[in-house]
Amino acid sequence: xxxxxxFLATTYAGISFPVxxxxxxxxxxxxxxxxxxxxxxxxxxxMMTIVITLFGIWLNKLFxxxxxxxxxxxxxxxxxxxxAAFVLRPAMKWMANHTTETGRIKDVWFYVIVVAFMxxxxxxxxxxxxxKYGPIILGLAVPxxxxxxxxLVEKLDPVSSELFLPVFLAxxxxxxxxxxxxxxxxxxxxxxVGAAVTLFVKFGVSLVLTMFCKMPIKDSLAFSLIxxxxxxxxxxxxxxxxxxxxxxxxxxxxxxxMIILVSSIVPILVKRLxxxxxxxxxxxxxxxxxxxxNQELRMISCIHVPDNVNxxxxxxxxxxxxxxxxxxxxxLHLVKLRGRATPIFIAHDALPKTKSNxxxxxxxIVAFSEFQRNYLESVSVKVFTAVSxxxxxxxxxCKLAMDRLTSFILLPFHRWCIDGSTESEDQTIRNLNFHILxxxxxxxxxxxxxxxxxxxxxxxxxxxxxxxSSSYNIAVIFMGGQDDREALALAKRISQDESVSLTVxxxxxxNRLDTFRAEIDRMLDEEMLSDIKESVKSTYLEEQVTxxxxxxx
Numbered sequence: 001x002x003x004x005x006x007f008l009a010t011t012y013a014g015i016s017f018p019v020x021x022x023x024x025x026x027x028x029x030x031x032x033x034x035x036x037x038x039x040x041x042x043x044x045x046x047m048m049t050i051v052i053t054l055f056g057i058w059l060n061k062l063f064x065x066x067x068x069x070x071x072x073x074x075x076x077x078x079x080x081x082x083x084a085a086f087v088l089r090p091a092m093k094w095m096a097n098h099t100t101e102t103g104r105i106k107d108v109w110f111y112v113i114v115v116a117f118m119x120x121x122x123x124x125x126x127x128x129x130x131x132k133y134g135p136i137i138l139g140l141a142v143p144x145x146x147x148x149x150x151x152l153v154e155k156l157d158p159v160s161s162e163l164f165l166p167v168f169l170a171x172x173x174x175x176x177x178x179x180x181x182x183x184x185x186x187x188x189x190x191x192x193v194g195a196a197v198t199l200f201v202k203f204g205v206s207l208v209l210t211m212f213c214k215m216p217i218k219d220s221l222a223f224s225l226i227x228x229x230x231x232x233x234x235x236x237x238x239x240x241x242x243x244x245x246x247x248x249x250x251x252x253x254x255x256x257x258m259i260i261l262v263s264s265i266v267p268i269l270v271k272r273l274x275x276x277x278x279x280x281x282x283x284x285x286x287x288x289x290x291x292x293x294n295q296e297l298r299m300i301s302c303i304h305v306p307d308n309v310n311x312x313x314x315x316x317x318x319x320x321x322x323x324x325x326x327x328x329x330x331x332l333h334l335v336k337l338r339g340r341a342t343p344i345f346i347a348h349d350a351l352p353k354t355k356s357n358x359x360x361x362x363x364x365i366v367a368f369s370e371f372q373r374n375y376l377e378s379v380s381v382k383v384f385t386a387v388s389x390x391x392x393x394x395x396x397x398c399k400l401a402m403d404r405l406t407s408f409i410l411l412p413f414h415r416w417c418i419d420g421s422t423e424s425e426d427q428t429i430r431n432l433n434f435h436i437l438x439x440x441x442x443x444x445x446x447x448x449x450x451x452x453x454x455x456x457x458x459x460x461x462x463x464x465x466x467x468x469s470s471s472y473n474i475a476v477i478f479m480g481g482q483d484d485r486e487a488l489a490l491a492k493r494i495s496q497d498e499s500v501s502l503t504v505x506x507x508x509x510x511n512r513l514d515t516f517r518a519e520i521d522r523m524l525d526e527e528m529l530s531d532i533k534e535s536v537k538s539t540y541l542e543e544q545v546t547x548x549x550x551x552x553x
Contacts, residue, residue: 004246006056008191011237012198014052015045019231021341027267031343031388032276032395034219038226039342045227050136057130076127080137088141096148105151113142113152145387149339165232172239172256180250181257188251195258199228222274229266230259276395277439279402286407286442288489289528293496298328299408300401304429308412309364311449313371315410318472319494321378330404331368333385334393334432343388345396390428394435406442408490413448443486471499478506480525488528495538503539504532510544 020042021030029035054077062070095109117135124134142149184192206224211217238255241247291297301312312331321327337343348365365383372381386396401409411433437444476491478484488504495502506529532538 004241005191007053008241008247009194009198010049010053010056011234012195013202014049015042015227016049016231016233017042017046017341019229019233020226022231023226023229023267023270025389027271028389028392029274029276029395030337031345031386031392032274033399034223034226034274034276036343038223041223041227043342050133073129077129077133080124080127080129084137084141088138089143092141092148093143096143099147105147110151110155114156144340146339151339153339168236169232172235175239175242176253176256177249178253180253184250184254185248188248188254191251192254192258195255199258199262203228218273222270225266225270225273228262230262234259277398280398280439280441286405288408288443288486288493291407291489293493294324296326296328297408297493298330298404298406299410300330300332300397300404300406301410302332302334302397302412303364304334304412304426306364307449309367311412311447312410313367314449315447316371316375316379321375322497323377325378325493325496327379328404329368329379329381330400330406331364331381331383332397332400333364333383334396335385335387336428337387337389340387343386343396345387346385348383348385390432393432394439397436398439398441402441409436409440409442409444411436411444411446413446445487445490471501473501473503475503475505478504478525478529481521485524485528488532492531498537501537501539502532502535503541504529506540506542507545508542510546 017039020038024030024035024038030039058070058074061073092113095105099105117138120134120138121131122134124137125131142152203224206227207220210220210223215223235256238247238252242249242252286298288297303309303312316327316329319325319327368381368383372379384400386393386400388396397409400406412429413433433446474491474494476484476488478488491502491504494500529540532540
């Protein structure tokens with residue numbers, strides 16, 4: 001018979017994917033480079049822990065029973081796995097494909113799935129499996145993401161996380177008695193030392209492997225700390241062992257104290273060691289000013305809702321694109337992470353040519369693909385989709401800007417008009433824009449579109465005519481500084497087309513406040529304005545103002 005020490009050792013050395021996922025979510029680094037690496041390693045480690053545990057169960061049955069009993073248990077395990085993969089998962093995909101008009105699953109199917117999860121532990125115990133494997137196997141059969149996975153998370157997560165989890169932790173704490181640790185037995189001491197040694201060995205192995213792969217020392221230390229984190233899964237395992245009277249009260253207390261210490265120290269150390277924004281500090285910031293007028297301008301446009309697609313395409317159409325002012329556009333569709341644990345980043349290499357009824361994401365790809373075909377000689381479009389938590393979406397945008405050598409990021413405003421009447425505000429988008437303005441490795445623009453009719457532009461193939469039938473008037477309010485110089489550089493790039501007229505309104509302080517600005521800053525302003533003053537196409541106006549109220553007039 002295999003001793004209980006074998007199963008305790010799997011909890012000491014094992015890696016829990018849910019614990020590491022919650023840790024990365026708490027630190028807001030889930031979709032960072034370190035977070036993605038940690039999730040991948042945790043997923044592999046957790047699967048290996050399950051396999052090793054099953055192997056131990058089978059060996060234990062081999063010593064207790066005959067070979068037929070072990071083969072029966074292995075056959076049942078494989079049979080249940082096959083049923084989940086080839087029967088339950090297709091059935092749930094069918095449920096996901098037959099949703100209501102609002103895109104949500106029917107209530108009756110939701111109740112069926114909830115009942116199935118409640119019955120799964122009982123069925124697993126009946127056929128000889130551990131009760132925890134029933135919900136695990138059934139959970140693997142649920143399709144990730146919307147509509148099924150996200151609906152289950154939205155409805156069940158508040159109950160499980162805000163009700164059942166606190167109650168479970170409270171009851172586990174009530175079973176914790178400090179008087180049990182006064183005089184531990186030698187068996188308990190050996191296990192506590194073994195658990196501590198296992199943590200240090202796991203930390204050392206993770207550190208050596210990451211440094212061997214030439215990862216920076218701070219990132220290696222942070223990754224190693226993430227790999228040794230413990231949490232609610234280990235407490236649940238020890239509570240179950242205590243209920244089965246295979247773990248003493250004193251051992252439960254010691255191991256619980258170790259989990260509390262590790263889960264308290266690891267987040268603090270990881271937060272100090274790893275800062276995702278650190279890599280942007282050493283990156284030379286690219287700007288529109290540093291991009292010549294006849295040079296390709298690389299830009300990223302972010303979209304959240306369907307209206308953003310029309311706004312961005314209308315803005316690009318108004319830019320009067322020509323072969324001399326080529327734009328390499330990267331469109332990043334930002335999607336909130338729902339119904340799945342791991343963030344994903346998709347590059348849509350093959351663009352569809354026709355619209356579909358699947359999702360507005362695909363229709364957005366079609367819209368930009370059609371726009372590229374109309375402006376084939378003056379613009380190139382590549383579409384990406386990032387599925388990540390809202391509080392760390394800025395990581396995907398900044399990383400894409402670094403990888404694509406982007407000079408300009410265009411973000412939708414956090415407020416927009418619907419039918420020209422109702423104004424909506426999204427605090428999530430507002431926070432995202434704030435983080436991008438702080439950390440972006442290039443220039444950032446906020447697109448505020450308040451036009452009532454977004455379809456007022458006539459999209460024609462510009463290659464068939466030398467000039468656009470529409471004319472545009474662009475006004476730039478220039479008060480000085482780096483941001484104003486970037487705005488003026490973009491306006492000068494747009495005004496290369498003959499159908500665009502540019503007006504620059506230079507607001508100058510009449511109370512000599514301008515003298516407090518650095519001399520180099522004023523020289524750069526004058527250099528940017530010199531071309532406008534001498535240009536025949538552009539109009540330059542200079543106004544003297546004293547305060548903000550007069551400037552607004």
